[in-house]
Amino acid sequence: SQQGEEDPQALSIQEGENATMNCSYKTSINNLQWYRQNSGRGLVHLILIRSNEREKHSGRLRVTLDTSKKSSSLLITASRAADTASYFCATDERASGTYKYIFGTGTRLKVLA
């Protein structure tokens, strides 16, 4: 079963604009992660945010987490054509001693040059 649902399912923007993707999940988590998948490739880890963190930055990426709403957002600033990919959030289940992550449905981002 899928824990996370990304919104929107697809997003098309112009190069230089900001892209915002949202993720909602169902149960309590320890961590939430965002991954990128280029067409025909495996997923690449972008950023991890812990349940006691509210915001995290990495380069042009900004992630927020609202555990009261069970939601997270990924902001990509000053987007580039190379950012075109699918983006997934992944949440862990509070099972002790494990790092089992469930992935959401993904947002397909297209950045137009």
Add this chain to the structure above:
Amino acid sequence: DAGVIQSPRHEVTEMGQEVTLRCKPISGHNSLFWYRQTMMRGLELLIYFNNNVPIDDSGMPEDRFSAKMPNASFSTLKIQPSEPRDSAVYFCASSFVGYYTFGSGTRLTVV
């Protein structure tokens, strides 16, 4: 580090045949995960191992699927017999703590 290595990259097989997918995790990673990705169902966790021991196989669709991890550097996912609905991209991922490193996947087509 070569990353997570999966083989083969592509597999086309006839319905009813046995298919074996292979994965070599990153050295030192103690958890290994098999996922299946389709357009309809997205990324599904099939099974994961911790220290070579299967922890949760609740995602394995049916008895036709089996997975093994005989040692820390090798895992297999076997489908016997294969069916057209098994067509998907199968990913292996490994982790030590926290985030995953994914392989490039095996694209399986069952005709």
